[in-house]
Each structure stands twice: as structure tokens, then as C-alpha cells.
Amino acid sequence: MTEYPEGLHYGDPFKEQELYEAGTGLHPIHGYGVVTVSGPDRLSWLTTLSTKVVATDTELLLLDANGRIEHAAGVVDDGETTWLLTTGDPASLTEFLESMKFMLRVEVADRTGDFDAYSTVAESAVTPGATIVWNDPWPGEGARYFQGTHPGADLNRRVYLVPAGEEFAPKRPRVGELAAEATRIAAWRPLMRSDVDPRAMPAELDWIRSAVDLEKGCYKGQESIARIVNLGKPPRRFTFLQLDGSTESIPAPGDAIELDGRQVGIITSPARHYEMGPIALGLLKRNLDPAAALRTGDIAIAQELIVPVEGRSDHSPKERPGAGLRVLRRPE
Numbered sequence: 092m093t094e095y096p097e098g099l100h101y102g103d104p105f106k107e108q109e110l111y112e113a114g115t116g117l118h119p120i121h122g123y124g125v126v127t128v129s130g131p132d133r134l135s136w137l138t139t140l141s142t143k144v145v146a147t148d149t150e151l152l153l154l155d156a157n158g159r160i161e162h163a164a165g166v167v168d169d170g171e172t173t174w175l176l177t178t179g180d181p182a183s184l185t186e187f188l189e190s191m192k193f194m195l196r197v198e199v200a201d202r203t204g205d206f207d208a209y210s211t212v213a214e215s216a217v218t219p220g221a222t223i224v225w226n227d228p229w230p231g232e233g234a235r236y237f238q239g240t241h242p243g244a245d246l247n248r249r250v251y252l253v254p255a256g257e258e259f260a261p262k263r264p265r266v267g268e269l270a271a272e273a274t275r276i277a278a279w280r281p282l283m284r285s286d287v288d289p290r291a292m293p294a295e296l297d298w299i300r301s302a303v304d305l306e307k308g309c310y311k312g313q314e315s316i317a318r319i320v321n322l323g324k325p326p327r328r329f330t331f332l333q334l335d336g337s338t339e340s341i342p343a344p345g346d347a348i349e350l351d352g353r354q355v356g357i358i359t360s361p362a363r364h365y366e367m368g369p370i371a372l373g374l375l376k377r378n379l380d381p382a383a384a385l386r387t388g389d390i391a392i393a394q395e396l397i398v399p400v401e402g403r404s405d406h407s408p409k410e411r412p413g414a415g416l417r418v419l420r421r422p423e
């Protein structure tokens with residue numbers, strides 16, 4: 092079977108997606124990073140740096156001081172080594188971790204070239220024989236901005252790491268990037284390399300739900316996370332977009348979303364779904380009318396809210412903290 096450029100598809104993206112969502116198809120992942128951390132201090136050290144308790148959780152974020160996302164990784168600890176799986180830049184992640192070692196007993200290594208990565212979805216799609224298996228926690232059980240029945244609830248995605256060049260599950264049909272991306276987008280799953288720009292914050296992407304522990308303290312960016320949860324109103328909102336299918340083209344990542352000729356957001360991840368047709372994820376101005384007649388190029392867009400316009404999660408207080416306090420003034 093012919094593999095098309097960059098693993099985009101193997102001949103029929105729609106059929107591949109149908110197989111993938113049924114749990115039959117296996118997706119060879121291109122551009123997947125693997126960073127390992129070993130040593131007796133690894134779990135406590137990574138916990139201090141990140142948004143999660145690494146010993147018990149399966150996904151983490153590393154933020155800057157303003158709460159913006161710098162790195163994201165799936166987490167597996169095998170008792171001796173913590174494996175960080177990322178769609179971001181593994182070299183940059185490795186460099187950051189090396190800079191934070193100080194005198195701690197940890198060793199960091201970029202192992203990206205040592206492994207091939209594959210993924211499956213659906214509850215029945217377990218494939219034995221991998222060195223490491225990561226169970227994607229999406230959509231998670233943390234603070235939620237979308238509070239209805241989540242379209243990713245039955246995703247059950249797994250990522251398998253296999254020594255580079257080693258045969259893996261040869262009898263399972265392969266599916267390309269176009270099929271796997273359409274499934275991810277339909278599940279509203281944010282991806283580091285696609286949906287995160289230098290301004291992106293977890294609340295904007297509804298990513299607190301699986302990647303941030305609000306009960307955990309002492310990490311860079313914590314104050315910004317708490318402030319947005321308590322006060323609401325993240326600057327932008329992640330949105331699922333239904334695209335007009337009457338044109339042959341679909342937008343590209345980074346294309347502007349416009350209202351009456353004025354840019355109000357960007358496309359982050361577009362795809363053609365085998366059932367829903369052209370779809371995308373995008374970042375929009377938070378207070379934009381959900382019924383607004385949006386366009387990207389000559390393509391009309393309908394919004395489905397992920398992060399609500401009011402910007403409040405199920406962990407946000409009903410009343411803004413300090414709302415009843417009065418400012419005391421000195422007498423004249």
C-alpha cells in the first residue's frame with residue numbers, strides 16, 4: 092500500500108477515519124517527541140515545575156510566569172523513568188528541563204529518534220507489544236469550561252512507543268494524518284503544535300480539564316491560572332467550527348476568521364470529517380456573539396461553543412471574589 096507524502100493518507104482518508112474511530116485503524120504518528128527523565132528526584136522535581144502531580148497524573152503543562160503555555164506533554168512513569176510525550180519541540184523541552192536541574196538527582200534525555208509512535212482510539216483498540224503506552228486522559232475530570240456531554244468522552248486514545256524500525260501490529264490497517272486529525276478535531280482535543288500560539292492559556296483552550304490540577308500549588312503561572320478561574324473571562328475562547336461545505340477548499344492553519352471584514356480570530360486546526368464534512372478548531376475573541384456571521388476567506392462559519400462567552404468554568408465562584416467589598420476613602 093502506498094504511503095502518501097508525510098503520512099497524510101494511504102489512499103482513502105474517509106475510509107481510514109471510519110476504521111480509526113471503529114478501533115481497527117492504527118495511526119503512525121509523524122513528528123512525535125519523546126523526552127525521558129530518570130533519577131530519584133524526577134517525580135517531585137517535575138511536579139514542582141508543572142501543573143500536575145506527576146506521580147499520579149498522565150498529562151502536564153509547563154507555563155510561563157503569565158500562565159501562557161510553553162510546553163505540553165503526556166506522562167508515563169515506569170518506576171524508574173518518567174516518559175514525556177510531546178507534539179511540541181522535544182529539543183526545546185529538553186533544554187528547558189536541563190536548565191532547571193540545579194543540584195537535583197535527575198537526568199534528562201531527548202529520545203525522539205529512538206522510537207516510532209502510533210495511536211489508536213476506541214475502547215477496544217488495545218495493541219500489545221509496545222515499550223510504553225500512554226492513555227490520553229482527554230476530556231478529563233478537572234475544571235471544565237464546556238459542561239455538557241463532551242464529544243471526546245468516548246475517544247479512549249492511546250499512544251504506543253515502539254523501538255524505531257521495529258515491526259508493530261502489522262495486521263492492523265494504517266490510517267494517515269488526515270484521518271487522525273479529523274477525529275481529534277471532532278473531539279475538541281487541543282494539540283500543542285497546532286492550537287497553541289505564544290499567547291495561549293489553558294483556560295482559553297478548555298485544557299484545565301485534563302492538564303491542570305487546581306488543588307496543586309507552587310508552579311510557575313499558578314497565580315494567573317487561579318485568577319482566570321476565579322474572575323472568569325479568559326482573553327480568547329477555543330471554538331468548534333462547522334464550515335460551509337459548498338466549496339472544494341478548506342482553510343489552512345493560521346487563516347483569519349473575520350466578521351464584516353474585521354479579523355476576530357484564527358483557524359488553528361482544519362479537517363474534513365467523514366461524517367460532518369469540513370470542520371475546524373479556532374481561537375476567537377471571547378465576547379464575540381456566538382451567532383455572528385463569520386467567514387474565513389469565502390467560507391461561511393458556524394460556531395459551537397467550547398469555552399462560553401462569559402468565560403466561567405464549573406469551578407468558578409458564582410460571585411466574583413471581593414464583589415461585596417467597598418473601597419474606604421479618607422475623609423476630606
